[in-house]
Amino acid sequence: MSIQLISIAVLVGVFVLATFLNVHMGALAFVATFVVGLGLADYSEKEILADFPAGLFVILVGVTFLFAIAKVNGTIDWLVDAAVSLVRGRVWAFPWIMFLIAACLAGIGAVPPAAVAIIAPTAMRIAQRYQISPLLMGLMVANGVSAGEFSPIGLFGIIVNDIAIENGVQSSPLLLFVSCFVVNAVLCYVLYAVITHRAQRRNTSDDGDIATAAGGLSSARMPEPGGGGGAQMVAERAAVGVAARPVMTPRIAATLTGLAAMVGIVLFSDLDIGFVAMTLATVLSVLSPADAKDALPKIAWPSVFLIVGIVTYVNLLQELGTVTYVSDAVAHLRSPLLIALLICVIGAVVSAFASTTGILGALVPLAVPFLLAGEVNAVAMLIALSLASSIVDASPFSTTGALIVANSAEEDRDKVMAQLLRWGMAMIVVAPLMAWAVFVVPGW
Incomplete structure (x- = not known):
């Protein structure tokens, strides 16, 4: 063997x-x-x-440390209350706001870990306060990033389009972006609709189970947007959950300045999000040592240990040529449609446990001979491969999924980890099949 x-x-x-x-x-x-x-x-x-993912380790520790300080000193609560005031108690709007913010950040060039790191702490805190399914909120953030990253100036869009152009493969940056955005938005709508429907039937706040919708949905209570029962639930939850906004203390002001600085630095420079977050966290530690001391235990060390362990092994697989070995085996098949499906499956499987950026950078070049043969539509195949490789990003073994788990409430962290693991495993099957069936099989 x-x-x-x-x-x-x-x-x-x-x-x-x-x-x-x-x-x-x-x-x-x-x-x-x-x-x-x-x-x-x-x-x-x-x-x-x-092969140890030092960059991922720094990202996870740096970002979770920074936002742990923000949680300890009241900054996260201040941001949550500000978000509540914007939606005027419409709890159902929170997940969609997070989806759109994540998509916008990714679409204007923020790398996926940066976009998730910016949005996830506030999103997961809102989910905890208003009893919104943490799985739903996390997937809204993850899929929002996937929806925006394939814009012509998004990281994934640049990778796919540049590799295609360099190798003489037909591409359509606008069609790639629109297709990925629409598919992710529809997926989020299905998630929201299923959770809302199950909540209405069960009339419970959160039973923590994962049931239908590709085997990965939480049945947590979510209010229906509109309608008598849903509107009443929103009013009741808003009345109970909205507290007076914390006073703008110097510590909160300094932390907000640091968070704004992180967003600006990440968006307009090539500096690593992990080192930026770690630097800002250290500065805040100097300003308030007591907050930093309380924040250190809140770094998600068990999740960090798990993620970097798996990624280290997957990186070894890449060094051993396992991914190339599987890709070469697929290339010897005679059916173009079957080859296209297996390429999408490989993208989904590897991306669920490793870097989507890396797998797109590796698989697109490996697929170039197949695309140049003209047996399938090149643009459609690039869209299918992009979707198959990115929809699984919410797996807890990817950076996106790891950040969602790390920013979940401590009492929910194990449950969210298990839910995202089931979701990721389901999407390894569903995402490539769906993308292949919609974009490749019809022969657009």
């Missing part, structure tokens, strides 16, 4: 052991990395540790 097949089998084994023996998956992934890297690939310790 080749080392590529063995490495895939080991990855499956990590999930099985973590599920049935309740062993921390991050620890298992690190052990798997050293066993496969040292024992089978004959890598040195230095080469193995080179």
Whole structure:
């Protein structure tokens, strides 16, 4: 058996052991990395540790530390109350506002981790306060980013369009953006509609289960926009939940300035969001050491451990050529439609556990010979691959999903992790099939 097949089998084994023996998956992934890297690939310790996602680690720690300080000193509460005043108690509007803000940030060039890092803390705090499903709110943020990132100046849009142009493949930046935005918006509408419908039937606030809609939806209570019962629920929840806005203290003012600075720096420079957040958190720590001391335990260390462990192993798989091995095997098939489907599936599977930016940068070039053959519409195939690779971004093993989990309320964090894991696994199947069936099969 080749080392590529063995490495895939080991990855499956990590999930099985973590599920049935309740062993921390991050620890298992690190052990798997050293066993496969040292024992089978004959890598040195230095080469193995080179696969450690230091950038992701800094992003997760830096961003969660910064927003932990903001939560401790009352800044997050201040922002939440400001958002409440804008929607005038219409709780149903919160998820859609977060979707649009995330899409706008991503569409004007913010990288996905930056856009999620900016939006997720406030979004998840609002979800906690108003009993909105944290799964729904997190997916609204994640899908909003995916909807905007394929704009002509969005990171994903630039990657896909530039690679296509450089290799002589037909592309349509505007059609790519519009298609991805519409599909993500429709997906969010289905999520919202299913959760609302189930809430009306059950008449409960949140039973925490994941049921229909691709196997990944929370059945938390959500008010219906309009209608007697829904309107009454909004009024009751707003009356109970709206508190007096915290006083604008110097600490809150300094934190808001820091958050605004982070947004501006991320949008208009190439500086890493993790280092920017860590620097701002350190500055705030100097201004208020007591807040920083209270904030340190609130960094999502278990989630960080899990995410970087899995990503380290997936990076080893990429070094071993496992992704290329699978792609080459797919290329030898004779059916163009089947090849197109399998390329989308590979994009979804790898992206769910690693960088979407990386998989788009790797798979689009690998698909170029197939696209140039003209057996499928190149523009439609690029759209399908883009959707399949980005819709799964809410997986807790991707940066987007990890940030959503890390910013969830502490008492909800394990539940959100489990829900996003189920959602991610479901989307690995649903997203490529849907994208392939809608864009490739009809032969537009």
